[in-house]
Amino acid sequence: MFTTKSFIKKNKIGNFLKNVREHYIRDDISCGIPECPKCPAESSSYLSVSHVNKCTLFNGNHFIILDTNIVLDQMDVLEEPVIANVIILHTVFNEVKHRSLPIYKRLNAILENPSRHFYVFINDHHKDCYLPEEEGELINDHNDRCIRKATSWYINHLPDKKFVLITDDNKNKQLALSEGIPTCTITEYVQNLENSSVLEDKLSRKDYHTNDDSKDLFPAHLSTGQLLKAIKEGTLHQGTFRASRDNFLEGFVNIESFKDPVLLQGRSGLNRAVDGDIVAVEIFEQDNWVSPSEIVLEDDSTVDDLEEKEKGLKGTGEVQPTGRVVGIIRRKWKQYCGILQGGSEGLYQIFVPANRSIPKVRIETRQAEFLRTQKLIVTIDSWPRNSRYPHGHFVRALGRIGSQDTENEVVLLEHDVPHSQFSEDVLACLPQLPWVITEEDEKKRVDLRGIDICSVDPPGCTDIDDALHCRLIDDGTKLEVGVHIADVSHFIRPGTAIDLEASSRATTVYLVGKRIDMVPELLSSNLCSLRGGEERFAFSCIWEMDLEANILSTRFHKSIIKSRRAMTYEEAQITIDDQSKRDSIAESLRNLNELAKILKKRRLEKGALVLASTEVKILMDSETMEPLDVEVKKMYETNSMVEEFMLLANISVAEKILEDFPDCAMLRRHPTPPAANFDPLVKAARHLGYEILIDSGKNLAESLDKATSDKNPYLNTMLRMLATRCMLQAVYFPSGTLQKDDYFHYGLAVPLYTHFTSPIRRYADIIVHRLLAVSCGADSTYPDLLDKQKSADLCQNLNYRNRMAQYAGRASVAFNTHLFFKGKLNDEEGYILYVRKNALQILIPKYGLECTLYLVKKGETSIFEYDEERQTQRAGDVVFYTFDPVTIRLHLDSTNVQHEKFVVQLVKPVIEGFSVPPLEEAMEASDIVATPNEKRKKKEQSKKSKKSRK
Structure with a gap:
């Protein structure tokens, strides 16, 4: 049988249309409980008769039915194995899908895991559970009624089993209790589980205990209705909030109607916005616009210090549009990596995110002693206006602070890099080994296996995408040049699991000593990689050129190639430079190199830019995987x-x-x-x-x-x-x-x-x-x-x-650069990259490293005079300009394990009372500046010199 659902919808041109949909009601939908004598067996049900839910609020084993808000707010708890034998109603399933796609995906992952014992019951198509909407009834109230109806049906359907509804909606809870349904909140349920302390930490809490008499630190936000109306009228503007990484009391919002980003300063200006949030901004009158601050501010202060810091925010440069956040249109909160702040005791702890753009977060935890040794993940739940920091909850520990594996995990999570193992569905798309080229393949492709092709890549490269060839044709009057690219699309067909995974990952991610592949290794490092001496599928772009690198014709085709050699840039350069080598590969490379010089010259004449960046190579110990050296990458022709x-x-x-x-x-x-x-x-x-x-x-x-x-x-x-x-x-x-x-x-x-x-x-x-x-x-x-x-x-x-x-x-x-410098004290040659109001930004070319030399310590008077117009800092006769060479002393300060930073001191030029003597002189004069390793070396040298004198 079926019934109909009708609703009114407004179309694009403003007309209202009535839509009628058929809604089928069935009498053969299973409850999903394995030993039910009334329902047909359901193969998709993972509910278990052997698993026992142990909550002291309810006598004996029971099945759990969840309200929508529990799934949306408490997924971190639901992902714990202790929560099992859970019935997800189809009403809840659909509402979650419409309200939060990330949560919906996480819920699906649990549903697909047999060990978790979750089951979706299609209540809204069941003949005894379907409820039509009543006139004037809100959607939320209708969904709650459907949830209570389905729970009651389960209770009556299997009287010998127990069913518990978990909801944080107080109205729904009271109505359920009045209908005789066993009900509790998620907090009540978790607190009455065995060994509940770890699980309690993961509860998302909107009701943190705060003093009702506490002073408001932030202005109230306008309601959603007020915001949307004001944005439509043009009195407020909408944009994405971006927090400053250098100043925790400053942020920006890009708004289409303004050329420059809108500047936000101070607590009232930022008003509880978190990096990435979609916010509504009120723009000040132009007379009240200010310029960005020129100082670096870290959040190391108390509430009382904030007012003093806010006074020094105004910069002296060119003013830009300025405003304040008056409301949040959409939160973009996610999970954040970081550590607990030292020094705090008790149930409430302060979490310090690794991302400097994110504010510290107040969490509740019963395992602070253990978590202080760990990198952990926290998510934000709320930010009341009487709280200095947002409130959140602990999600999981990643591993020991400072561990390379843990830090790599943090990097991947912080930058939202998909890095899980490839699923069985994806791996099932891979070709079977041994893979061979068939006669059918040869008929569809151009056979280029007879051409001397080679690849040129960085050392250690296993995912070789491209190879080249160049040969003389037409009695040496022309050149045939080919670029041959791995034919990955042959193995990755549209719409397959491997295609969907690759499109989601989008790119391979290269970390130091680790690579997160876009496609499985069988393709990336084997079947698609154009390795030397192996036959591979390629997509070829081939030009006929004259000797002046002018293109005469171009053709594209799929091909079969066999690279003669996989060379590094250095090997290829040595081959080109060694005039005694006259083989086909050497001649091909020389011709390619000469053509490339012409092509580059032509590009630059047309206005192509040659830019520079600090690309460095970190040499790793093959056994310990610790950095041995840091050097700028060598470039060859x-x-x-x-x-x-x-x-x-x-x-x-x-x-x-x-x-x-x-x-x-x-x-x-x-x-x-x-x-x-x-x-x-x-x-x-x-x-x-x-x-x-x-x-x-x-x-x-x-x-x-x-x-x-x-x-x-x-x-x-x-x-x-x-x-x-x-x-x-x-x-x-x-x-x-x-x-x-x-x-x-x-x-x-x-x-x-x-x-x-x-x-x-x-x-x-x-x-x-x-x-x-x-x-x-x-x-x-x-x-x-x-x-x-x-x-x-x-x-x-x-x-x-x-x-x-x-x-x-x-x-x-x-x-890894920080890891290399740990415990070292170095004097290095550098250049001034930027002159700031209170600091110099120094570039050290040897390591491709940038660090900050502060010109005044906290609480001291600066001996430097800052000239904003000329961008200089003067101390007596010494004047610092941008790009001036300097010698600095470099030492890694690891006292803040979350944000390790380089301590920089000036060695040359010498400024009395500010510079430090060169390291050799300092070591001879005193042990104070020496690191433990250097002290030990100095003592050993001293013993040797004493023996030699004797």
Whole structure:
């Protein structure tokens, strides 16, 4: 039988339409309990007759039925194995799906695990449990009524079994009790379980114990209705809140109607916003706008200190739009990694997140002594306006503080990197071994196994995406150049489990000594990797060129190749430089290198930028996996050679797929930065007498080329590093979503660009391969490939995952660099990168390291004079300018294990009363500055010298 549901819906043009849907009622739906004599056996039910729920509130074993709010708020508790034999009503299941997709996914993971004994009962289609909506009844009240009805049905259906409804909705609880349903809150249930202390820590609490008479520290938030109305009227503005990493009392909100971000300062300005929240902002009158603070502020103060710190927030630079948060439209809270703050005792503890953008969190825990030794995960539950910090709860411990495995886990979690093992469904998509190339494969591909192809990659690379060849044709008057890319799309078919997993991960993430693959290792390091001496499937882009690197023709096809050698950049460079080598690979590399130089020169003439960054390589001990040394990566001509042909292949492919798919080609653009972004670069160069032109990429490139100094050979590199930081991020987009003028790639100075050359580690390249395969007739299309909206959604995920992967890589390098410097005391050569009001930002090229030299200690008077206009700091006759060379002493301060930082002292130039003597002199003069290792060495040297004198 069926009934009907009707509802009124407003369409896009404002008309109201009545929708009627059939709702089928069935009499064959099982209750899911294995020994039920009345219901047919249900194979999907994991409910167990052997598991016993032990809660002293209720006599004997029982099954649990959950209200929607319990699933939404208490998933951390529900994921604990002690909570089992749980019936999830379909009413609850659907409401969770509509209200929180992340919680819905976590709930599904539990439901699919047989050991957890969870079961979904389809109550809203059951003939005895279905309840139609009453006129004027709120949806929430109807759902609560359905939950109580289904619970009552279970009680009557199996009188010899016990069923308990758990709800935190007081009204629902009282109604359930009045109907004779055993009911309690989740807190009551957990507190009456055996060994409940750990589980109690995981309870999400909205009702922290606070003093009702306590003073409000923050303004009240406006209601949702007030916010939406004011935003619609234009009196308030909506945007995403971004907290400052350098100043905990400052934040920004990007709003479309303002060119510059809106500045928020102080407690009332931030008003309990947490990084990532969607907030409503009130903009002040222009007379009340201020400039950002120029000082660094860490949250190490009490409530009483805040007012004093807020007085010093106003900067002296150019003012920008300023406002305050008046309400939260949507919280973007997630799980945060960190540690407990030392010094606090009792039930309530302060949690310090690893991410400096997140405020400290007040949690309740009964295992503080153990947790102080651990990195842990905490989530935020609420932030009352009379509390200095948000309130949250403990989720789980990750491992011992300082452990490399634990720190890697923290990096991955903090940057939202999917890193779980590949599921059985994904692994089932992999080809069976031994994998061989069949005659059918050979018929569909161009056989290039006879061509001398080789790959050139970093040392230790196992996921080899690309290989190259170059050979003379037409009696030496032309060159055939080929870029051969691993054909990953052959193994990853659209819509399969492995495809969905790869699209979710989006990119391979590289940490120090560890790699989080986008695809399983069988593909990434074996069947797809273009290893030397092995036959592999490839997607080839082949050009005919004249000897001046002009392209005469281009063709694309799927191929079979056999790389002759897998070389490192250094090996390839040695081969090119050794003129005694005349084999085909050596000649191929020399020709490729000469063509690459022409291509690069041509690119730079068109305005492509040569930027710089501090890329370092950390040498690890193969046994202990501890860092042995940190060094800047060496670059060879062969690095540039490979880069030029990868760029050329990407450009050629972009032109092809846009021609054939003008609305859904996946492209990559690099937006032109706003002129304001270049202010730090322009000012820094101007103070040194250089004029940096920013009106076009070509002028920027030319003016950077001219900014050189014989006295400071590192000056040009630092200017390019500053220029890199002025750039916007390059992003993926579907061609049909933007105008053609917006396709431009600013950094490369090309009108069209995509990613084709790294499909093993980038999902965007797999999509591009599929588009190109359709263009070439090598494969067929499918609906999602041509869906502009789905492509746009995919690009959004790709851009996010790529950004997070980049940040995760940097965080891993930073942790291992700290590990390398632990216990060391070094004097290092560096350069001033930025001059701040109270500090100098120092770059140490040897380690690619940036650190801060503070010019005044807390509570002391500074001997330095800051000139904001000229961006200098003066102490007597010594004046510090941006890019000046300095010698500094470097020591890692590990007293704050959460945020270890470098303590920096000035060695040269010498400023009396501020500088410290060189390390050798200091060691001879005193043991005070020495680390324990250095003290021991000094004592040993002293003993040796005494023996020699005797």
